[in-house]
Amino acid sequence: MNRGTFIDFEGRPAVRFERSYPHPVERVWAAVSEPEGLAHWFPSKVRIEPHEGGKIEFSEDPNLPATTGTVLVFEPPHRLAFTWEGDEIHLEVTAEGEGCRLALTNVLAARNTAARNAAGWSVCLTELDRHLAGARSEGPHSESAEPWKPYYDAYVSEGMPSGAEIPGAPSQES
Template sequence: MNPTGSYLEIDGRPALRFVREYQHPAERVFVLLTDPDELAHWFPARLEAPTWSAGATVTFSFEADGDGGTGTVLAHEPPHRVAFSWDGEELWFTLESLRDGRSRLTFTHLMDEREAASRNAAGWDVCLEALTAAIDGTPGTAPDGRSPDWEELYEGYVAAGVPSGAAIPG
């Protein structure tokens, strides 16, 4: 696997950006970004949001140890944008409708810790591959922790000069 994310800074804050194009309309992709049962196929934690209204609480949990913390819905504009915070960081998903029923997803992760960029980028690459599989009709379960693919991606990001050095769980 090759790294697909890019490191940047937004208003002085470290960030990662990923862009993917899908052969499916934005409406279909949006469901996979907001429905808890669909998110379970690709997102790294179980996500529950009683409502997607801006300001609503989002709860994250992990199978292995339960508590994943909480966040807040920052934006919900179906089918083009959804964003929420998680442990003080921000996840922004923007969808564009393209010709022929296709769509483009731009995912931006605003981080607190610059040194976490390579670690997080590798994790998001693995998760976004799982999202692609789910969109294409072959959903599995969300990636869980380190894997050979994650290791390869992490080394690729480090070699490309993306900031690294944060602790790697597992």
């Protein structure tokens, strides 16, 4: 449906996704900023101190070690940004007609992670779509989630920067 695009974000490489939802801003905000909502679609379990400068903790991702980041922006119910590993994640929820629009921008620490991360967010956002539609969403690492590799292959074939290590994959496949 809505695919990610490779963009320049203030002079840094990034992948960006936009989704429109027939839901109020507050419902989508809860899904993208509260641990209970994030549990349905985000690749890690999240604990967040909901204020600028707060700590955000990521755990239980089968492909990555537990880590912490910093909340860069916390402006409910519209903007949340935080660091994650060397990347930044920016989430923006804006009113749009009778619903709202979500923009997710992943500012990349390394250009060659674009296709890998875009594929991951494609899977995650499909889970968010399911959750917001009221369907069962078991998360991006579940058996019911869409497979990651077809997204990755499509982004690579479109020329999105690639070549970064794929967590959880044998090194010869990266």
